[in-house]
Amino acid sequence: MKLSLSILLASAIALITMSCSDDGNGTSVDAYDRQAMLRGVADKLVIPSMNVVDAEALRVSRLSSDLIANTSPSRATIDTLRSAVLALTNHWQSIVTYDFGPAEGALGSMVENIATFPANAEAIEAFIISGDTSFQNFQRDTRGLAALDYLLNSGTPEEIVARFSGEANVNRRVYTSAVANAIYREIHVVATSWTGPYRQQFIERSGTDAGSSVSLLFNYMNIGYELLKNYKVALPLGKRAGQAAAEPTKVECFYAGASLPLARAQFDAAVDLWYGRTPEGDTFPSFRSYLKTVPNGERLIADTEAQITAVENAFNALGTNTPLSTLVSTNPASVEPLYTELQKLTRFWKSEMSSLLGISITYSSGDGD
């Protein structure tokens, strides 16, 4: 007993004295500066991307409100709006991951409100006929980017121009403008919060517990990734439990036929976050550099990056010419490898990374022991 006590005391004393004599370097393992990582993510990735998306949403909103009074829009006018929407949808992929903090609204999150797909064409037409642009309901598939895709891309260009022309079609023009405005308002609130008060809060909460920014970023990186894997790929492919066949219409941006490049854009954005690099080639501290400072981190980096390459190869093998909706109905076997490789990456980004970094895997707090 005496021995245990002496050990206990000696250890305690040793601990205290050695701690006090530590000058902050030399005896420490490489302490990772998580605030620097969060600052990099905020300043180099999130805020610039938010600003781009904000500006594009504003452009779409303005173009569509210009359309309201235009009873005879030209093909070029519609095309301009259409390509502005496509550019917005494309850049939107770079902020899908950041669906936390200011993106969590009382009436659903930013991603839920803007990116729910597929569009519900019947309900949209019903709202247009009744002239209802209140959006006071939870039918998120009647607004957002998928609704704009339906409104501007379903049918031949001539049919679409005709549908927007004349006094009789004013409701369609008003509805389109209302959808675009709602998207802009939603994004603008989030973007201004990031450029304003949320940035500092995000950087300061640099712990690893539930609710910290590190935990939020990690968890939402995985939530966004699951969205990509489960809804943008597995759903149309018919790989979800209970599906009896492929469902080609259940793709993001079905009418424009752009779902494959959009899925790729979201994946590339997640990879940029992993590497800590901007699309322009600028770099900043990331989960990858964080992993370099912990035991077994290098091994996980190697495994992860081999798998990222495998996913990229699976994307490349599909090309960009055939829409995903066509591929899953004519040649589903060609899309299978993409799903398989995406699935394999999950364990590296989810359980292994959280485990090596000691990050809380749940975003709501709870007790452990």
Next chain:
Amino acid sequence: MVISCVRFIALGWIDEQYIQPTMHFPYQGFEWVVSLGSPGMYWVFGVMTAAALGIMLGAWYRVSAVVFFLCFTYVELIDKTYYLNHYYFVSLVAFLLCLVPAHRMYSIDVWRRPQLRVEGIPQWTLDVFKVQIGLVYFYAGIAKITSSWLVDAMPLRIWLPAQSDLPLIGPLMTLWWLPWAFAWIGMVYDVSVPFLLSRKSTRGIAYLAVIVFHGVTGMMFQIGVFPLVMIAMTLVFFFQGARVAKVVVPSPRNTVLKWVLAVFLVIQILVPWRYLLYPGELLWTEEGYRFSWRVMLMEKAGTAAFVVEDRATGRKGYVDNGMFLNQHQEKQMSMQPDMILQFAHKLHDHYQALGMNDPKVTAEVWVTLNGAPSALLIDPDRDLAHEALGFHRYDWVRTR
């Protein structure tokens, strides 16, 4: 416990943990214990809070103690993904509180009926708590005598640097030798503290160690009320029973009580050893892991992909676990074989109800333990829908 209940309610955990989930993971043999939903669960917590208050104030003590024990244990039995060693400890202590007369002095019961007042209590009523606490510490301590804990300092080597943002002690967390210091101190503390608390000469310093140890771990880890519970409970070591003969409370001479205590104690001593009945590495298979005071021993996480196959068409589909489970349930399920099996059975029944005839359910479960690369936890080809739950060894669990 009053604070604990109020905290649980205030944090919205009733709704999150017991009302929203579409399925729960009951303990084997307790499948009949189901959540009462809303508002039933709020009533349970309301009653539990009142009962805890009753115990604290010594008001209608016997009834309060029994009600608290039943409510608390009921809640814990609903879903084992919420299992925590300290919840189990609270349940055990609540059970013991039902047996002892902890309301015979400074209580509302005595104020109501002064004849209840006694000047001393029998030694056994204190000893039973001391033994229980001693077992917790001692078993927690010997569970730490492993090469992983003492030589590799895992998982502390992962956890401590992650705490570098703590105020005051944060910067110390990245000292390279600290995980080993914590590992050895933790082990020595756990193994020795019950004995040090028992001896009068070492009691003071041991209690100081209790406060420091639980204070530090409470700051560092998300372990809720556990540190407070232990700091308060160990105070029992400072009290002695009465030597006076005119004690008018039940004594162990009461045969029933004697037997209850004896059986309770034997169970407490033997249950932590039941893992020896299973082959394989305990931390990996977790067969015999719960109820054995193994705390902080592992950083474990899994990614589980369930595949449901329609036997008629051969079509396979992947399950989105989040459709059935909350995040905490999914996290726990993804690394523990018995929960994986329960979830597989749920999936079988769910998709059968949707029209699939006896679907085959398999799972690819990748688990990482204490920083090691992920490995498959279970046989990915085995149809889990037709594997039985039980206390037998699961032969579909792979060795590492």
